[in-house]
Amino acid sequence: MSAIRCRGLVKRYGTLAAVDGLDLTVASGECFGLLGPNGAGKTTTIEILEGLTLPDTGDVEVLGMHWDDGAGGRALRERLGIQLQETQLADKLTVRETVALFRSLYARAHTVDEVLDLVELQEKRDTWVNKLSGGQKQRLSVACALVSRPELLFLDEPTTGLDPQSRRQLWDIITKFRAGGGTVLLTTHYMEEAERLCDHVAIMDHGKIIASGTPRELIAGLGAEHVVEFALTDAAAAPDDAVLGGLPGVQRVRRDEGRIALTVREVHRALPALLALLQSRGAELSLLTTHHATLEDVFVTLTGRHLRDA
Amino acid sequence: MRDHPLVQLTLARMREFVREPEAIFWVFGFPIVMAFALGIAFRNRGPGELRVAVARGAGDSALAATLDRSPRLAAVVLDSATARLQLRTGRVALLVLPGDPLVYRYDSTRTESRLARLEVDAELQQARGRTDVVAVRDDRVTEPGSRYIDFLIPGLLGMNLLGSGIWGVGFAVVQARQKRLLKRFMATPMKKSHYLLAFILSRLCFLFVEVVALVGFGWLMFGVGVRGSWLVLAGVTVLGALAFAGLGLLVASRARTIEGVSGLMNLVMLPMWILSGTFFSYARFPHAMIPFVKALPLTGLNDALRAVMIDGASLGQLAAPLGVVALWGAVSFTLALKIFRWR
Numbered sequence: 106m107s108a109i110r111c112r113g114l115v116k117r118y119g120t121l122a123a124v125d126g127l128d129l130t131v132a133s134g135e136c137f138g139l140l141g142p143n144g145a146g147k148t149t150t151i152e153i154l155e156g157l158t159l160p161d162t163g164d165v166e167v168l169g170m171h172w173d174d175g176a177g178g179r180a181l182r183e184r185l186g187i188q189l190q191e192t193q194l195a196d197k198l199t200v201r202e203t204v205a206l207f208r209s210l211y212a213r214a215h216t217v218d219e220v221l222d223l224v225e226l227q228e229k230r231d232t233w234v235n236k237l238s239g240g241q242k243q244r245l246s247v248a249c250a251l252v253s254r255p256e257l258l259f260l261d262e263p264t265t266g267l268d269p270q271s272r273r274q275l276w277d278i279i280t281k282f283r284a285g286g287g288t289v290l291l292t293t294h295y296m297e298e299a300e301r302l303c304d305h306v307a308i309m310d311h312g313k314i315i316a317s318g319t320p321r322e323l324i325a326g327l328g329a330e331h332v333v334e335f336a337l338t339d340a341a342a343a344p345d346d347a348v349l350g351g352l353p354g355v356q357r358v359r360r361d362e363g364r365i366a367l368t369v370r371e372v373h374r375a376l377p378a379l380l381a382l383l384q385s386r387g388a389e390l391s392l393l394t395t396h397h398a399t400l401e402d403v404f405v406t407l408t409g410r411h412l413r414d415a
Numbered sequence: 416m417r418d419h420p421l422v423q424l425t426l427a428r429m430r431e432f433v434r435e436p437e438a439i440f441w442v443f444g445f446p447i448v449m450a451f452a453l454g455i456a457f458r459n460r461g462p463g464e465l466r467v468a469v470a471r472g473a474g475d476s477a478l479a480a481t482l483d484r485s486p487r488l489a490a491v492v493l494d495s496a497t498a499r500l501q502l503r504t505g506r507v508a509l510l511v512l513p514g515d516p517l518v519y520r521y522d523s524t525r526t527e528s529r530l531a532r533l534e535v536d537a538e539l540q541q542a543r544g545r546t547d548v549v550a551v552r553d554d555r556v557t558e559p560g561s562r563y564i565d566f567l568i569p570g571l572l573g574m575n576l577l578g579s580g581i582w583g584v585g586f587a588v589v590q591a592r593q594k595r596l597l598k599r600f601m602a603t604p605m606k607k608s609h610y611l612l613a614f615i616l617s618r619l620c621f622l623f624v625e626v627v628a629l630v631g632f633g634w635l636m637f638g639v640g641v642r643g644s645w646l647v648l649a650g651v652t653v654l655g656a657l658a659f660a661g662l663g664l665l666v667a668s669r670a671r672t673i674e675g676v677s678g679l680m681n682l683v684m685l686p687m688w689i690l691s692g693t694f695f696s697y698a699r700f701p702h703a704m705i706p707f708v709k710a711l712p713l714t715g716l717n718d719a720l721r722a723v724m725i726d727g728a729s730l731g732q733l734a735a736p737l738g739v740v741a742l743w744g745a746v747s748f749t750l751a752l753k754i755f756r757w758r
Contacts, residue, residue, distance in 0.1 A: 155602055156602075157598060157601060157602060157758065179604040180604075182602070182603060182604040183604050185602075187599075187602040187603075189595060189598060189599055189602065191595055192594070192595045192596060192598070192599040193594040193595065193596065194594075194596065194599075195427065195431055195596065197430070197431050197434040197435065198427060198430060198431065202426075202427065202430065205418075205423060206423045206424065206426075206427050207603065208418070208423075209418050209419065209420045209422070209423035209424075210420050210423075210600075210603040210604060210605045211603070211604060212604075233434075249599075253603075
């Protein structure tokens, strides 16, 4: 059974189509990642699924229910946990008071202590919200989403702006929630986060899904698993694309701000050939790196842009 | 019980309020400071001695001595230039020019000068042998209820209910909207009515403290009592607080930013502070304006509060002003609910 299913979602703001004909299916029990740069329409999409924004057209089904099933979807809300982007909780309530407030809004909620254990905020229970660090605030925000014992958890850019340690703490919380059988839909523009947490990802750009599948499938779709990037001290000395593309194992050549990126199947054959070619031309390297292809490479290959600056 | 959403929402409202020291001062401290300052400045002293001048000339010192004998007058002899200067600048209320006839020089638009004219003339005529033709006796009253402070305390109470209703509700709602907290609550199964009701309930809790603080201060410091029933006073203040909470909701129903709502709040409150008889009676406004002034909710509340506190009116006598207050409250609530922006 699928936790979320939507068909033909469209949402326009004036002439701008924030969401432009979107189909999505999230299976029960999986972690699904909606990836894309800022402005791709991720937040609009997730807020439509959360029943906070009305789509212009399209059909949304969440946990087998529809948002217009009477009573403002209250029965459905009981089963969801929602963390919004940019919500600032009341500054002058303590952590415990904040969780107690959200807890009171649900029929069969966790106790305050259970949730604070879950997000490891026990020792901050009597601290005012405005005295918390960014990571702690974000964990509190997730605590308010988890307090309802949700079957389905929505997280909109849960780790944006957090330091690496806070980010890992949040990943642990999400992993624990999934271990209990919960379904997660999260948006992110961190590819590493998606690869690490998500069973399925959909890459969004300009309100549309441009690719979807497991992270492994998407990377495999590049036809090669490695990326060799290099730059020359004299950019004019660079061989042209046809020559580079003819090197053994090279699938694709991409130029980007003075750098040249080769998507290759076998690094051990492509790299010596590249070095020999450059040496024969007397070109001098100023940079050379290789890495396993990531979702970032998938996005760049599909759109010609990087996620961060897209 | 403690886990009921209405209880938790109300508790959260109250906690946020009492943890904001500025809010505490403006709601509880400010009206008391105001009552204290105005009560001191306008305490009833009576007119005191009036200062009058006699210009140099024949018999000037005899005239001055006659006038000085009156406990209500203080007379000085001045040369004519100085006397004119002092009259012009208001340092003396009236100038007597000796001669035949005696000349009283004074500004007839100044109450003090006209008073001096009566006193001076009475003293001089009596000294020259005029006798009263009717026997009279003075019976002086300084009853509580007729002083300025008695007028002021109910007015300040009304103004305070207006301010804390509009600020207390308006700011909190718009802040929650600006911080996307309102939207976050909409993502829960919370009932909208609970959210709004929590504002009303927390207002009623603080209302009690506000009323006791201000009325208690007036009583201890200036002996301002409550002539009517405390129960009626409680009913009037509760109705006022509800109506102004409704007005606060209406003002905050669409605004997205604190700056936006601040402008609206001032637009609503400033005219009422001036027009509704908080610091001075609205009877001073032109006759044609009075029906409009009486249609304002703060006017209705102030009238009702004064009627209870000063005149000891019963609930039945307050139907007209309370009707105005209730109507404003009902219309504001209904309209606010219709147009409220929940995200």
